[in-house]
Amino acid sequence: MSSVSKALELMTFFSGARPEIGLSEMRRLAGRDKATTYRHLQALQVFGLIEQNPETKNYRLGPALLQLAQLREQTVPRKAAARTAIQRLAEVAGETTHVSVMSGNTLYALDSCESEKHSTRAIIDISIFPLHATASGLCALAFGAPDLLEMAQADLKPFTASTPLTQDALAAAVADVRRSGFGKSFGTFEADIHSLSAPLFDQDGHFAGAVSVASVATRFGPTLERTIMQGLVAASKDITKNWGGRVPQDIEHKWEATLGGHTEMEHAT
Amino acid sequence: MSSVSKALELMTFFSGARPEIGLSEMRRLAGRDKATTYRHLQALQVFGLIEQNPETKNYRLGPALLQLAQLREQTVPRKAAARTAIQRLAEVAGETTHVSVMSGNTLYALDSCESEKHSTRAIIDISIFPLHATASGLCALAFGAPDLLEMAQADLKPFTASTPLTQDALAAAVADVRRSGFGKSFGTFEADIHSLSAPLFDQDGHFAGAVSVASVATRFGPTLERTIMQGLVAASKDITKNWGGRVPQDIEHKWEATLGGHTEMEHAT
DNA sequence: AACCGACGGTTCAATATATGAACCGATTGT
């Protein structure tokens, strides 16, 4: 691991639950020497990627990120392009929706949208989707780079009693996603949340991210499932198009097959 | 220079005018070996800080920045806090306004706001304010860390015919800012732009950034100057307060003295 | 069609650079 990577890794320890981190805590999180950690933090600080809270001496993310993100948006305005789609999806599903983007071996949360329909909602505050435990993550394993599955199988962290813990269990879940075209996570990340997802694709038809709906388990049933799946297909096509990508033919066929045959019709359209 | 810094430096070469950079161009910009540059780019890419345009193989800023910036905003929502103030300032001044933040030895652009009043406006598209050539930069030199002035004097890059090019000229400009409490840049960065600025402060009363107004030179005169200065004082107090900082007493006194006395002070000193 | 230069990417010996145990002074709780 290069020292550059080690330094950059430090930034990944910040989260909504842990927005500020002291030197010693950072050292523990990174599992590295204090002096090394300190120098890495200094290097990041010089570029404004992190800064120190002058009161507590704790480190937190820095102002340069605002600059860089603005420029990124300007260069590739993905988030704005996805927002309307997930808002519409949240509306028709009446549940919380998410979009995530694949970069390297990591699936990053890009944006989310809550529905006003119910007073109880799924609020999933994560910035990196665990590949084996979330619907979006399963999409990545099913349609992303082949080596992702091996990596995920090597690190099957348990989140709930339902999280797949064996390589076979995960492989079976992934096979189902490959067959149906939809990622499914029934309480594998949060106990009372049922999630469905659909993959997004880049200009080469490669996996680029996922769009997902997280619904409260007690509300979930065949009717809602079908509504969500239909919404996911529309959202995936829309976002993929707006990102300059294209949905491969075989994926569209899978969606049609899953929606056309599998579900009993509640009422004709 | 640490390898971490060398890698991070690569990210600073992206700009609105240069949103994508190929390996060879990046190597030239950084003045480093191609192999080194390549490995650094790889490390940045793994963390999603940059990504490759699959069509052109050029590198551009990556999606992880969106994540990190969002979390930064959540942790320290400075930009949102400053926006209303610079909008109000743009309105009363009828000119383009900017806010910048100090991090390390660099003054970063945080946000800007254009006024609808005139059809011609100042549009200053920079992400890092040169300390010796901009009104905001002079504020940093006047009220920021003492060593900034030495650093700036060692690198007096000329932008226009009016840019201060000698250590004495810069020292004189800084002295004037220290006296008046306002940064002044009359065509030193862009030939036809007159700028005024006021410093912002953190919780310890230390320099934290600047707010500035960039006006078209032909419109500039004593009346507009006074209006802008009054607006700058209000904006600086407002933003500083919203950032959890405090304006030192002596700065407020300087502003009062400058505005209370004669506003038509000739800028030659 | 052969040539050319520039591109992105890779290799490996040489060495410049990162590393961490030990240390410091300040702070906090006992």
Added chain:
DNA sequence: ACAATCGGTTCATATATTGAACCGTCGGTT
């Protein structure tokens, strides 16, 4: 008064970084 942490610093050691040379490919030129 003591012990435990904290953020930060030092310096000999050794490990990770470096860059010249190389490869295959691509577009334009002769």
